Amino acid sequence: MIDFINLYLVPGLTIGSVYALGAVGISMIFGILRFAHFAHGDLMTIGGYGVLTAVWFIPIHPLLLLPFGIALAIVSALAVDQFFYKPLRKLPTIYTVIASFGVALIFRSLAQLFWNSGNQVFTSGVRMPVVLFDTFRISELHMQVISLTLVIAIALHFFLTRSKLGRAMRAVSDEPELAAVAGLDTEKVVRWTWVIGASMAAIAGVFAGMDTSMHPNLGWNLLLAMFAAAVLGGIGKPMGAIAGGLIIGIAEETATFTWFSDEPFISPSYKSAVAFFIMVALLLFRPQGLFKGRLL
Amino acid sequence: MELTGLIFYIVSILIAGGIYAVLCLALNVQWGMGGLFNAGIAGFFAVGAYASAIVTTAVSSKHLGGFGLPIPFGLAAAMIVAGITGWVVAKICVRLKSDYLAMASVGIAEILRLVIVNESWLTNGSLGIAGVPRPFGNLVQGREADLVYLAVVWACVIGVYILCQRLYVSPWGRTLRAIRDNEDSARAAGKDVDWFRLQTFVIGCAIMGLAGGLSAHYFKFLSPSATEPLLVTFLVWVMLMAGGSGNNKGAIVGAIVIWFIWSATEIFTSQLPPEWITRSSYIRMLLVGLLLQFVLQKFRSGLIPEKSPKIRSD
Numbered sequence: 182m183i184d185f186i187n188l189y190l191v192p193g194l195t196i197g198s199v200y201a202l203g204a205v206g207i208s209m210i211f212g213i214l215r216f217a218h219f220a221h222g223d224l225m226t227i228g229g230y231g232v233l234t235a236v237w238f239i240p241i242h243p244l245l246l247l248p249f250g251i252a253l254a255i256v257s258a259l260a261v262d263q264f265f266y267k268p269l270r271k272l273p274t275i276y277t278v279i280a281s282f283g284v285a286l287i288f289r290s291l292a293q294l295f296w297n298s299g300n301q302v303f304t305s306g307v308r309m310p311v312v313l314f315d316t317f318r319i320s321e322l323h324m325q326v327i328s329l330t331l332v333i334a335i336a337l338h339f340f341l342t343r344s345k346l347g348r349a350m351r352a353v354s355d356e357p358e359l360a361a362v363a364g365l366d367t368e369k370v371v372r373w374t375w376v377i378g379a380s381m382a383a384i385a386g387v388f389a390g391m392d393t394s395m396h397p398n399l400g401w402n403l404l405l406a407m408f409a410a411a412v413l414g415g416i417g418k419p420m421g422a423i424a425g426g427l428i429i430g431i432a433e434e435t436a437t438f439t440w441f442s443d444e445p446f447i448s449p450s451y452k453s454a455v456a457f458f459i460m461v462a463l464l465l466f467r468p469q470g471l472f473k474g475r476l477l
Numbered sequence: 478m479e480l481t482g483l484i485f486y487i488v489s490i491l492i493a494g495g496i497y498a499v500l501c502l503a504l505n506v507q508w509g510m511g512g513l514f515n516a517g518i519a520g521f522f523a524v525g526a527y528a529s530a531i532v533t534t535a536v537s538s539k540h541l542g543g544f545g546l547p548i549p550f551g552l553a554a555a556m557i558v559a560g561i562t563g564w565v566v567a568k569i570c571v572r573l574k575s576d577y578l579a580m581a582s583v584g585i586a587e588i589l590r591l592v593i594v595n596e597s598w599l600t601n602g603s604l605g606i607a608g609v610p611r612p613f614g615n616l617v618q619g620r621e622a623d624l625v626y627l628a629v630v631w632a633c634v635i636g637v638y639i640l641c642q643r644l645y646v647s648p649w650g651r652t653l654r655a656i657r658d659n660e661d662s663a664r665a666a667g668k669d670v671d672w673f674r675l676q677t678f679v680i681g682c683a684i685m686g687l688a689g690g691l692s693a694h695y696f697k698f699l700s701p702s703a704t705e706p707l708l709v710t711f712l713v714w715v716m717l718m719a720g721g722s723g724n725n726k727g728a729i730v731g732a733i734v735i736w737f738i739w740s741a742t743e744i745f746t747s748q749l750p751p752e753w754i755t756r757s758s759y760i761r762m763l764l765v766g767l768l769l770q771f772v773l774q775k776f777r778s779g780l781i782p783e784k785s786p787k788i789r790s791d
Contacts, residue, residue, distance in 0.1 A: 264770075268774050451595070
């Protein structure tokens, strides 16, 4: 039982937090701009490298340098929206999906070009896990990731329900025509969607890079699970995406637990298939997700 | 470069270009005619490559088979296995709407990759399968063998082209385009939309499998890295968009043009200073990514735009 918590549940919550933060952006972009953003994983990678570069110049704790990664991700996201997505907005959204596929490739090749293609770590050296109540052994990073995600989720909730801008975003996501008739500035909402989506993506990228190491494929490899999380939470429901991310993360990790015999229930090498099967099952049987998201 | 060297360089480009042309025709069936977004091309390509390799290689303890059968059996197996894989996928996913199908197909490619890497009894894992035969391999050796293979590949391209063209002008193809352009009215006209989509997806996947088989026999060696998911999938998409989706000739022309550009940039990037050489492939990927954006914005109908066949009034 203790092993289950230490080795499966907490790592599951950690990777789940990464998925959650990434899925918020995917869900909001899907809800407001109505396309599946295939470059979101690579946007995470860009944010992660932004912080990695800052660490080279200012050797303090990477989490304190998050603003650098966030800024880089926001600038990148707004630039690709302006140059690559906006010109296609009048067309069927599938063209924007194809464009975002290309943007994913552009981001990744830029990451490989500027930061080379190997694995790089934020801070070297082994950190001992913190022992709580003599039983729980949780690494410092995992605690930071989970608690920061919690704080962000609460802040996001208040932003979306209390602030004028947040409410406008939800309105555009739920009823775009009505929102336009009511005089909401759609372009401003789109801009802020990118700002929030990119910030969260950058934070998620840094978390993922600190948990393992930074490499150019980091974000792309997480993309499928984040899509699954966004669908699970309901498209256009940021809070749902956070819940979805945590659930997918926990499901992936605990699927490899020795549930019924001494063998892992699902071989760890097939871990990333778990998210896929959850996603397909949802799309077939409950496409609106847990929280009644939008249907395409 | 001396002349023969140049000729064989062009031959190698035309062989690879031909394999891409087959892939591009396959994607044209799925996307161009059927409007099905498949972002998992590399997966079906890999399935075909492994199927053909396992069927045709000599018996080995390292992987399943080999069965040592003649190459046509290998290519047939490639199409059948990839088609069946496509059928399983389509059975589940074909009802999904465009963006969701795109997400699911990325996942399928990833799962197929995981199977190939992990199931070493089947594929010898990351070590790969060696000794895949070439057609007429015992008759011609060396560079001449490339010329023979060029003929084999392009015979396949022409065969697939004729098949796709027949499909396109047939009542079946007309129904597909009707579904692509307006699903609801096609349904109202009594067409079984899901069944047509399923067929489209399976045919496309089988042809992708054929392309995979052709590439396995060309390189004579197969490892998971040979099916680098992004490069295969992405290049084929760029080729089809640039060539003109919906048009089979456009698919072939797009494949050749983009493959020539891709190969030409290799010559260009090899002139770069040494410290940049290792990064040259990233520059090429960046350029292809930008090329796709250009095509999407300014050049959407492609080199040879789709032209619906005239309706005969007899």
